[in-house]
Amino acid sequence: MRRRLPLLVIVALLLSVLPAQAQGGDTLTVLCTPQEDWCVAMTQAFQEQTGIATSYVRMSSGESLARLRATADNPEFSVWWGGPADGFIAAAAEGLVEPYESPNAAVIDPHYKDAENFTWTGVYVGALGFCSNREILDELGVEPPTSWQDLLNPALQGNIGVAHPATSGTAFTAFWTNVTLAADSLERAAMEEQGMDADAIAEALAAGEYVGAGYDETGAPNQEAVDMAFEYFAQLHQNILQYTRSGSAPGQMAGTGEIAVAIIFSHDCVKLQQEGFEGILVTTFPEEGTGYEIGGMGIITNGPEPEAARVWYDWALTADAQAIGPTVNSLQLPTNPDAPVSELSVNLADVNLIRYNFQAAGESRTAIVERFDAEIAPQPVD
Amino acid sequence: MRGGIVRELAVRRYLNQFRRIFQDPVLAIGLILVTLFLVLAVVWPVLAMVGESMSEAGRPLFARYLTEPTYQTIIRNTVVMGLLVAAVGTALGFLFAYVQVKVQAPFKRLMHFVALVPIISPPFAVATATLTLFGRNGLITKGIFGVRYDIYGLQGLTLVLSLSYFTVAYMNLKGMMQALDPALEEAATNLGANKWRIFRTVTVPMLIPGILGSFLLLFVESIADLGNPLVLGGNFEVLATRIYISVIGLYDTTGAAVLSVILLVPSLIIFVIQRYWIGRMSVVSVTGKPSGTPQMITHPWVRWPLFAVTMGVTLLIILIYATLFVGAFVEVPGVNNSFTLSHFDFVINGYGSEAMTDTTLLSAISTPIAGLLGILIAFLVVRKEFPGRAGLDFAGMLGIAVPGTIIGIGYLLVFNNPLDLTLPFGGENPLTITLIPKLTGGRAVLGGALAIVMVFVIRSIPAALRSGVASLSQIDPAIEEASISLGADNARTFRKITLPLIRPAFLSGLIYAFARSMTSLSAIIFLTTPQTKIMTQQILNETENGRYGNAFAYCVILILIVLVAISVLYLTVGSATGAERTLEGGG
Numbered sequence: 001m002r003r004r005l006p007l008l009v010i011v012a013l014l015l016s017v018l019p020a021q022a023q024g025g026d027t028l029t030v031l032c033t034p035q036e037d038w039c040v041a042m043t044q045a046f047q048e049q050t051g052i053a054t055s056y057v058r059m060s061s062g063e064s065l066a067r068l069r070a071t072a073d074n075p076e077f078s079v080w081w082g083g084p085a086d087g088f089i090a091a092a093a094e095g096l097v098e099p100y101e102s103p104n105a106a107v108i109d110p111h112y113k114d115a116e117n118f119t120w121t122g123v124y125v126g127a128l129g130f131c132s133n134r135e136i137l138d139e140l141g142v143e144p145p146t147s148w149q150d151l152l153n154p155a156l157q158g159n160i161g162v163a164h165p166a167t168s169g170t171a172f173t174a175f176w177t178n179v180t181l182a183a184d185s186l187e188r189a190a191m192e193e194q195g196m197d198a199d200a201i202a203e204a205l206a207a208g209e210y211v212g213a214g215y216d217e218t219g220a221p222n223q224e225a226v227d228m229a230f231e232y233f234a235q236l237h238q239n240i241l242q243y244t245r246s247g248s249a250p251g252q253m254a255g256t257g258e259i260a261v262a263i264i265f266s267h268d269c270v271k272l273q274q275e276g277f278e279g280i281l282v283t284t285f286p287e288e289g290t291g292y293e294i295g296g297m298g299i300i301t302n303g304p305e306p307e308a309a310r311v312w313y314d315w316a317l318t319a320d321a322q323a324i325g326p327t328v329n330s331l332q333l334p335t336n337p338d339a340p341v342s343e344l345s346v347n348l349a350d351v352n353l354i355r356y357n358f359q360a361a362g363e364s365r366t367a368i369v370e371r372f373d374a375e376i377a378p379q380p381v382d
Numbered sequence: 383m384r385g386g387i388v389r390e391l392a393v394r395r396y397l398n399q400f401r402r403i404f405q406d407p408v409l410a411i412g413l414i415l416v417t418l419f420l421v422l423a424v425v426w427p428v429l430a431m432v433g434e435s436m437s438e439a440g441r442p443l444f445a446r447y448l449t450e451p452t453y454q455t456i457i458r459n460t461v462v463m464g465l466l467v468a469a470v471g472t473a474l475g476f477l478f479a480y481v482q483v484k485v486q487a488p489f490k491r492l493m494h495f496v497a498l499v500p501i502i503s504p505p506f507a508v509a510t511a512t513l514t515l516f517g518r519n520g521l522i523t524k525g526i527f528g529v530r531y532d533i534y535g536l537q538g539l540t541l542v543l544s545l546s547y548f549t550v551a552y553m554n555l556k557g558m559m560q561a562l563d564p565a566l567e568e569a570a571t572n573l574g575a576n577k578w579r580i581f582r583t584v585t586v587p588m589l590i591p592g593i594l595g596s597f598l599l600l601f602v603e604s605i606a607d608l609g610n611p612l613v614l615g616g617n618f619e620v621l622a623t624r625i626y627i628s629v630i631g632l633y634d635t636t637g638a639a640v641l642s643v644i645l646l647v648p649s650l651i652i653f654v655i656q657r658y659w660i661g662r663m664s665v666v667s668v669t670g671k672p673s674g675t676p677q678m679i680t681h682p683w684v685r686w687p688l689f690a691v692t693m694g695v696t697l698l699i700i701l702i703y704a705t706l707f708v709g710a711f712v713e714v715p716g717v718n719n720s721f722t723l724s725h726f727d728f729v730i731n732g733y734g735s736e737a738m739t740d741t742t743l744l745s746a747i748s749t750p751i752a753g754l755l756g757i758l759i760a761f762l763v764v765r766k767e768f769p770g771r772a773g774l775d776f777a778g779m780l781g782i783a784v785p786g787t788i789i790g791i792g793y794l795l796v797f798n799n800p801l802d803l804t805l806p807f808g809g810e811n812p813l814t815i816t817l818i819p820k821l822t823g824g825r826a827v828l829g830g831a832l833a834i835v836m837v838f839v840i841r842s843i844p845a846a847l848r849s850g851v852a853s854l855s856q857i858d859p860a861i862e863e864a865s866i867s868l869g870a871d872n873a874r875t876f877r878k879i880t881l882p883l884i885r886p887a888f889l890s891g892l893i894y895a896f897a898r899s900m901t902s903l904s905a906i907i908f909l910t911t912p913q914t915k916i917m918t919q920q921i922l923n924e925t926e927n928g929r930y931g932n933a934f935a936y937c938v939i940l941i942l943i944v945l946v947a948i949s950v951l952y953l954t955v956g957s958a959t960g961a962e963r964t965l966e967g968g969g
Contacts, residue, residue: 029912036923040733057912058923066633073799074820076912136519139530158532158616166631241534242616245630245926252928256717257519315816370632378452378624381617 009287028308029076033065033083033169033314034295035248035271038330042081045096045324046315052308061087061169062369068096068300072354078303079312080296085120086176088296089362092119097298101311104168104317112294112335123316124295124325124332127351128173129266131251136260144284146259148178152235157381159249159260164377166369169293170247174263175368176361177291178232180354183225184289186214208355220360226368233376243377255281265293267331274329274344289354295332297378316339399768400439408873412758413768419755420777422818423836427792428784432646434639434795443640457644460605460620463539467604468597470544475596476553476589477692484585486678487689489696495698498941499703500549501894502944504918505525505609505903506925507937509542511705513615514715514930520706521716533617542614543604544739550603551596559585559591567677575680577931591660598656602649606785608904608918609918613925621645622904625787629908635791642788653783657776663829710934720859725935734936737915742833743941745899748838749947755839756846757888761880764854765862781840786904789840793833794908797821822909829913838899846891853887854880889955896947900940 028046032039036058043054059067061083068075068091080088080097091097092114099118112122130151132144134359140155151160151188163171184205190213191201204210212224241259244250251269252260262269297316299309315321322339325332329347404410434440442451447453476496479489500508514896515522516533533541562585565676570580586593597832608622615623621641628638679685709715713722763771781789799899801818820826821833861883865875903918910916924933 036733038928055912063630066629066631070633070794070798101449136530158534164627164631198719240617246923249927256517256714256928256930257524258513258517275886276718280717373627377627378456378619380452380455 002365009172012213026050026052026308028052028054028305028312029078029303030054030312031068031080031300032056032058033061033064033081034332035268035328035330037328038082038325041324042316042321043364045321046312050311050314050315052311054127054308054312060163060167062167062172063167063245065091065365066166069094071299072096075300075303078206078305078309080298080300081312081316082123082274082297084173085122085296085358086172086293086361086365087169088120088298089114090365091298092117096221098301100313101300101376102310102314102317104314105136106199107337108317108335109337119276120296120298121313121317122294123297124334125292125320126265126267126295126332127285127292127348127353128170128177129269129346129351130281131252131254131262131264131266131269131272132284133257133280134282135280136254136257140260142260144282145286146284147286147288148181148232150286151239151261151263153239156239156260158241160236160263160339161241161253161259161261162236162243162263163247163249164243164245164373166373166377168247170265170268171243171263172361172365172369173265173291173293175229175233175372176356176364177289177354178229179225179361179364179368180291180356181289182228182232183214183221186222186225186228187211189213191329199217204344206355220364221357226364227340230371230375233372234379237376237379238381240381251281260270262311265332266312266351270331270344270346271329277283285351287352289352292348292353293350294358299360318368334342342379396495396769402766403766406872408871409762409766413762416755416759416762417774417777420774420780420840422791422909424780424784424840427779427789427796428646428780429792430795431639431642431788431792434636435643437636439636440640442517445856446586446657447640447644456619456621456624458623459536459618460645461534463536463543463618463620464601464605465534466540467543467547468601470540471600471604472551472593472596473696474544474548475553476555476593477688478548478552478695479556479559481688481692482556483534484679485685486680486689487685487692489693493692493696497549497552498701499699500546502897502901502941502948503546503703504901504921504937504940505546505607506613506918506921507611507706507941508546508702509613510925510930510933510937511702511709512538512542513700514705514709516612519716532616534614535618538614538616539618540611543607544611545702546607546610547600547603548957550599554599555589555592557754558589562588564677571677577681577684595660598652598660601654602652602783602785604651605645606787606904608787608907609922609925612922620813622785622787626907627789629791629794631789635795638791639795642785642791646777646788649785650783653779653921657779664872706934706937709930710938712931715930715934722931725931726939729931729935730941734932736804736919737917737920738939738943740831740915741900741917741940742947744834744895744916745838748835748842748899749837749892749896752839752842752899753888753892756843756891756895757850757881759843760847760854761876764851765859775847775851779844781842782844786841786902787907789837789905790908793837794821797826810834816924822911826911830909830911831914833909834914837905837909838902841902841905842891842898845894846888847889849891849894850884885955889951892951892955893948896951897944897949900944900947 008350020243030043039056039058039290043056046052047054064080064083065087087148088097097119102121105121106329107115108121112125114120130145136159140159142153142155145151165171166174173330187205187210188201190211191204194211210219211219214221216222247265250266251264253259254262255272266283266285269281273281296314299313303309319336319338321336323335326342331342333341333345333348478493482490482494483809513533514520516531518530518532523529537732566584567580570584606622609628611620611623621644625638625641625645628634628641710725711721711723712719729738755936759774763775795822797818800816800820803815803817822830826833862875862879865879870878877881901918903922906916907919910919917936920934921936
């Protein structure tokens with residue numbers, strides 16, 4: 001017994017070494033949602049330029065939100081960088097991110113930021129797409145999917161990958177895209193009944209002038225549209241191999257041929273093509289319309305390093321900081337108009353983007369995710 | 383009246399036992415410290431988790447989870463998987479042990495070594511390598527046979543979990559087979575029984591406790607496994623993955639606690655059956671060496687098929703680990719097989735280096751604590767009489783009986799807020815003392831490292847405890863009594879007599895403790911913080927995102943660290959021969 005005392009002292013000494021970087025000095029802890037190598041490149045560049053010792057933890061969007069909620073009394077992170085804005089809007093609604101009006105946010109398009117309350121600012125933009133393995137599709141005798149309905153093809157059973165919306169912002173974007181498409185179809189039907197022609201309907205939908213069949217008066221998709229999206233995902237469930245934690249993970253699975261089609265952000269598919277899957281993976285988009293993400297950024301309420309967090313916030317909005325992504329094949333489009341755009345990036349003008357209501361998406365997020373987790377994810381496959 | 387007297391006598395005996403313990407302050411302090419630690423580090427978190435599940439919000443969830451068809455399927459999946467893995471794993475363990483002990487066959491040392499490898503292997507090593515080899519685009523299934531084999535779900539999980547856990551059964555059964563007295567079989571032979579009859583009517587019945595014990599342990603281990611279902615589950619959902627998603631995706635600790643209790647109940651029941659019922663059934667005499675030499679199976683029709691199957695499995699395991707080592711050096715294993723060192727660069731110089739040093743340091747800190755506590759508990763349980771002795775033994779074993787995810791959730795419930803004691807005096811500014819600081823989550827003390835060390839320790843104590851108990855039961859207490867008679871106190875006797883005698887058991891306890899800490903995932907997955915990164919968690923990230931090269935490099939480095947640590951332990955703590963004997967003989 002006597003021998004244990006010095007041991008305990010050693011233990012205490014060793015332990016005291018560990019969190020040395022957490023105390024005092026200029027430090028910053030970033031909650032980072034995009035892919036790992038981009039997190040590494042960003043934090044390293046920031047540390048070199050500012051001298052602030054920066055560490056990060058990578059977590060998917062939904063996971064981050066759950067973690068922030070759980071640690072709200074005593075947050076471990078100071079700034080949250082990346083991941084769809086829906087997550088930031090949900091966080092702002094619960095007071096998990098605090099307003100900060102960065103001087104550098106002035107150049108950012110008002111559509112890409114919270115222009116009223118300054119709770120979040122967009123740092124990149126990218127569209128959702130289908131990332132398919134050509135060879136596997138050939139074997140299954142299926143063409144690369146060009147619509148959401150194509151994914152329901154029974155030949156694709158167990159061959160589609162998507163993340164779990166509870167943990168992944170990518171997957172939630174895919175879900176909300178289908179909510180929006182359902183709301184649009186309800187609107188379209190009602191407008192046709194009123195005798196509007198196709199051009200007029202398209203124009204009205206693009207302008208967000210609804211008759212109230214699929215959207216409520218605030219412009220948010222109604223419950224019927226949400227239910228229709230759930231029906232779609234219940235059918236899609238039959239073709240899903242497994243729901244991954246991280247949004248981009250199904251892309252790798254498509255690359256290695258474990259699945260045929262991954263529902264991921266198109267820039268993540270391009271990244272994989274650049275990193276060893278060239279000629280194997282092909283990116284397609286649903287014709288009826290696809291969703292997109294505005295990668296957000298927010299300062300965590302009562303975070304441990306508020307000043308360093310603001311330095312990061314200002315820095316991440318600069319053209320220089322937004323030029324780092326392409327160096328690690330993260331080909332999202334920058335929100336800073338002065339930042340260079342890689343020629344490999346997907347041009348959003350070429351894609352049929354839906355009218356994505358980020359505010360409504362963020363506000364409905366929790367309810368949808370819980371329902372998805374209870375109704376869809378655990379269902380057995382026939 | 384009579385009952386009253388009996389009761390009074392019993393109480394007096396209890397008090398006497400206490401007095402005897404407390405006559406020796408060192409012993410008393412040891413007992414108090416051990417008890418406090420176990421209560422704090424495992425009993426309280428588990429009880430808190432059970433309490434959470436019984437809360438207002440939790441109670442209705444039980445009815446829902448137990449009646450909804452979806453959840454019934456998940457529970458059924460968990461049980462079916464557990465039973466299959468237990469059956470296949472025990473069969474594999476039996477086969478390996480039988481060939482090792484009873485069959486004359488070549489390459490036995492290789493088989494033995496290969497059967498031990500899973501102990502030091504990180505949780506995803508087998509699953510990831512198996513996917514590379516036998517996945518839908520696997521090097522073997524697709525590359526050689528041209529089949530797009532669907533390994534996801536029950537079949538893949540059974541394969542991977544059996545290969546990962548059969549070592550437990552192997553060591554258990556091998557120890558028993560070696561302890562079987564050959565005289566029994568000789569007697570049967572003399573009475574005219576043939577080999578098959580002896581196997582059926584003598585060998586197997588004698589081993590039944592070992593077979594059942596292995597079966598149940600494997601069942602408990604496999605239903606608690608988290609990593610493999612995450613990677614290979616497909617749409618085959620089990621309770622462990624469900625609990626995981628409830629916590630990380632929704633932070634629904636109540637729902638997770640309810641699911642955990644549903645998982646905990648069968649685990650604990652089976653554990654108790656295994657420990658206290660089957661343990662008593664044992665008919666194998668462990669006193670002394672078996673007399674005579676066991677007769678080996680030499681008949682070619684028996685010998686070669688057994689050898690072929692065992693060798694086949696051995697080669698499969700070698701192939702899996704070879705894939706891991708080779709995969710760590712190629713760009714994208716299976717897709718782009720050009721040589722690269724970038725994965726090792728990522729792990730050693732890049733992002734992974736912190737996890738590497740943190741994990742090794744924390745495991746190194748936990749190992750001696752777990753080893754000493756385990757041996758101390760074993761000593762108290764075997765040598766001393768005191769009330770609550772069985773309870774102490776049981777609490778010591780909880781670290782292995784309770785699935786890791788449940789311990790993690792318990793820690794979140796108990797240690798996410800500091801435990802403050804506000805003193806009743808002081809008027810308007812009462813003095814508040816922090817009894818236990820915040821140990822988990824944001825801004826936990828020591829970056830959450832303390833909680834992780836506690837988890838490592840309680841997960842490792844059982845191995846040290848069991849080998850300590852086994853070893854102490856075989857040492858005659860007279861040796862210690864002699865030391866006491868000669869004037870040494872308890873502490874001196876423990877240090878000078880007991881510890882040296884059980885050094886081999888202590889060493890194997892330490893080796894297990896270190897390997898188990900380094901490879902532990904489910905218990906710490908909710909406890910890592912920005913300041914403290916754990917390798918298995920990083921391997922999970924890399925595996926889940928399909929960056930198998932990085933995952934393989936992590937696994938290779940982790941295995942090397944464990945091997946180096948084992949060598950260091952051999953050199954510092956004990957002679958190689960003694961330790962090897964316990965590793966081979968103990969279970």
